[in-house]
Structures are given as C-alpha cells and as structure tokens.
Amino acid sequence: MSEQLVFRYKDDDTFILSGMDDFLMGLVAEIPKAAVPRSDASLRIFPSPTAGADTEADAEWETFVKPDLDSQFAFNRNRVAIDLKGVRHKGKAGFEMEIPAANLPAWIHALNQARLCLTVIHHLGEKELEGSARLHGPAGIAIFQIQFYGILQEWMLAVTKDI
C-alpha cells in the first residue's frame, strides 16, 4: 500500500499526481478505455436533444452534431492517454505522473465520460451511487472506480478556473 495519494502543484504549468499503488494506478490507467461509450453507454453519451419528441431533429443531430461531439470526446481520451505515458514508478512511494495544467479540462471531461459510461454499463442508479445498496463483484468495483474518479475530478475542478 502506498503512503498517500496526492494531487499537487509542481509549478504554474504542471501538476503532479503521486502516491498511487498498483490498484489505483490501474484505475487511472483505465480512464481512456473506461470513457469509450460502448453499447448502452452510447445512448447516455449521445442523448437525443429533444428526448425523442422530434425525430426529424434527432436525425439531423445524429448526422451533423454527433460526429463533432464524438471527436471532442475522443480528443479528451487521447489527451489523458498521452499524459499516462509519462507515469513513473517511485519505489515505495508508488506511481507518480505529471499532468500539464493545460490538459486538466481534458482530464476532467474524460473522467466524467468514464463515470457516466461505467454507471450505464453496470446499471447503477442513485441508490447504488450514494452507497445505500450493498454491491459485490464488478458492480461494487465499478462504484469504487466511479467514486475514485469523482475525487480526482473534484481535485482538478478545484484548481481549474476554465473548463
């Protein structure tokens, strides 16, 4: 077990995420993959702009807007994946990585994408996410993962003025 998970300033342009043990590092490394809208998650990541009330408008949205959103979401995932290539192992202090301040919005959005996708894929609702339901196995791990990503998101939001 590592000493302490820390997110801190290195300098004006860079943050450091450190103190990750194997398990937490695994979860962080999984952000780009978890954020890909697979199967049912696609419906949440690309919802109807009219809630299905205007099928013609929905079809136009699918053609003209969805590709732009898809590119935007892929950009966020790729930016995180690039930063993850800089992960270093610091012995007993666990894993550490630098995150450029300019990339924080991409991290915040990729974390959000991942949290939303995991929620849909594991059929989690408000009750489960608030911890009032006892879950084991993949759904239980997914809840931990969603909450851990939420903590990272909160830390990054706290130091980011412009998202």
Added chain:
Amino acid sequence: MDVPEIEVRDSVSSDLPWNVVVHNDPVNLMSYVTKVFVKVFGFSTERANKHMLEVHHKGRSIVWSGARERAEFYVQQLHGYLLLSTIEKNS
C-alpha cells in the same frame, strides 16, 4: 419604415418559445455542473449554483429560453460537457 420593424418582431416572436432544459443525473458532480453553466451561459456563480440546485432537487431546470436555433446551440454545448439536456417548446 414601420413595416420591416413589424416583420422582424413577428419573425422573432414566432421562433421564441423554446426552452433549454437540464435534467438531473446522479453522476455529474455539483461543482462540475455549476462550472459548466458559468462557462456556457456566462452566468454568475450564484445564478449557476441556483440552477444546479434546481436540477438536483427538482430534477430539471430551464436554464435558457429563446429562439430554437440558439437553444440547439446551447444544448450542443451542454452535451459536449455531458450534461443531460434537451430543447422543449414552451407550452
């Protein structure tokens, strides 16, 4: 001179009643939603917070009303931030 002015008003008023509605979901962080409202609509933090709390407690909030084209633009922005939002005709 009066005629074009009347036409403009008619044109605008016939396209006005569209609401941008943000719906609650259990995943988006409250601090995140507030920042998105500030970014997309230029709201003050207080106003953004008020709408965020309305979404959280009432399940939805009308965050903007006006012409359909502009409403669609805002919904696209909100979808870009993964907020569950729709346009609705104001009945």
